[in-house]
Amino acid sequence: MQFDLLSQDPESKARAGKITTDHGVIETPIFMPVGTVATVKGVHQRELKNDINPDIILGNTYHLYLRPQTPILQKAGGLHKFMNWDRNILTDSGGYQVYSLSANRKIKEEGVKFKSHIDGSYHVFTPENVMEIQRTIGADIIMAFDECTPYPCDYQYAKRSMHMTHRWLDRCMQHLDKIPVTYGYDQAFFPIVQGSTYKDLRKQSAEYIANAGAVGNAIGGLSVGEPAEEMYEMTEVVTAILPEDKPRYLMGVGTPINILENIALGVDMFDCVMPTRNGRNGMLFTAHGTINIKNKKWEDDFSPIDDMGITYVDIEYSKAYLKHLFSVNEMLGRQIASIHNLGFYLWLVREARKHILAGDFNSWKNKMVKQMDKRL
Structure with missing residues (x-):
């Protein structure tokens, strides 16, 4: 993997760059649609490619390990072939899912024993076997196995967890060196910064991760319930330390406003x-605010979803039609x-990139944050 830093905004830390892998170019900043179980939920690959057109999507190691299971993915020739996706894929390590299964898992130095949410069967994730699972899935970018701490989190727990995440990182890297790539193309490995919402821990973790010398780095353990201002504060501490010449990935974030503030x-x-989950529940994002399409006020509004002249996909529908589809519980809605x-999310990061390259990102971002922070 190669990362080229092309431009930085003069009034913020916002960057425009280019990641190149064996499956193509990723223009940054980028939003990755989440394809948890080998599909971006409710979206056909045709629409994904033609209407949304992302350079990269995300798959989920925990879910893919349980279903369809790694032997099936190996027989298929990896996740790309299994789901007929010829662009980039990133897989997380399962650390977040282990965090979310707090009632059904036990964390030890060796790894994590957890109970499947599907059938109650027991499984173990270790740094070593998570690397093997991600080799078999075959994503272009793979993540270190970490523990994602909850919010709020006791300082001593956050400290112990962070150091264990660092030890797990060392084990991931040592094991990854021993196992060859599975499908003939390279996989880039990203370690993950932890430390909850404690500045000194975040600083320690960012320094440890930076010293690991990986080709890219991730920031985990945020967007887990903390106030947005704490998220931004921790991100600022970490990005000041992580190398400028390598991409930085903030995991699990977030709202459109969160994304713009963290790009800055x-x-x-x-x-x-959020884009797909909220969409399935009738919340639509636009450049001018959010819409609850289930509200009665839209039933005779025949204007486009964003009636300010901005289109996010090739085919536009009226608010009235989409409200009707939700009213009759039609899956097309x-x-x-x-x-x-x-x-919209892909439009937003692409517009951000244009304004970074033009040198006026910060003023555009401030205007957009005000516009988007409305309920229409």
Whole structure:
């Protein structure tokens, strides 16, 4: 993997760059649609490619390990072939899912024993076997196995967890050196900064991760319930330390406003289930605010979803039609809303990139934050 830093905004830390892998170019800043179980939920690959057109999507190691299971993915020739996706894929390590299964898992130095949410069977994730699983899945970018701490989190727990995440990182890297790539193309490995919302821990972790010398770095353990201002504060601490010549990935973030504010702090990559999850529940994002399409006020509004002249995908539908689809519980409504929201998120990061390259990102960002912080 190669990262080229092309431009930085003069009034913020926002960056425009280019990541090149064996599956193509990723222009940054980038939002990665979440394809948890080998699909971006409710969106056909045709729409994903033609309407949303992301350079990269995300797969989930925990879920893919459980279903369809790694032997099936290996027989298929990896996740790209299994889901008929010829562009980039990033897989997380399962650390976040282990965090979310707090009632059904036990964390030890060796790894994590957890109970499947599907059938109650027990499984173990270690730094070593998570590397093997991600080799078999075959993503272009793979993540270190970490523990994602909850919010709020006791300082001593956060400190112990951070040091264990660092020890797990060392084990990941040692094991990864021993196992060859599976499908003939390279996999880039990103370690993950932890430390909860404690500045001194975040600083320690960022220094440890920077010293690991990986080709890219991730920031984990945020967007887990902390106030947005604490998220930004921790991101700023970490991006001041992580190398400028390598991409920075803020995991699980977030709202459109979160994304713009973190781009301004020097983050290059984002993912979140919000566009599709909120879309399935009738919340639409636009450059001028959010819409609850289920509200009665839209039933005779025949204007486009964003009636300010901005289109996010090739096919536009009226608010009245989309409200009707939700009213009759038609699955097409949830699909259109998901495609619209993903199209908006990709439009937003691409507009951010244009303004970084033009040198006026910060003023544009401030205007956009005000516009988007409305309910229409």
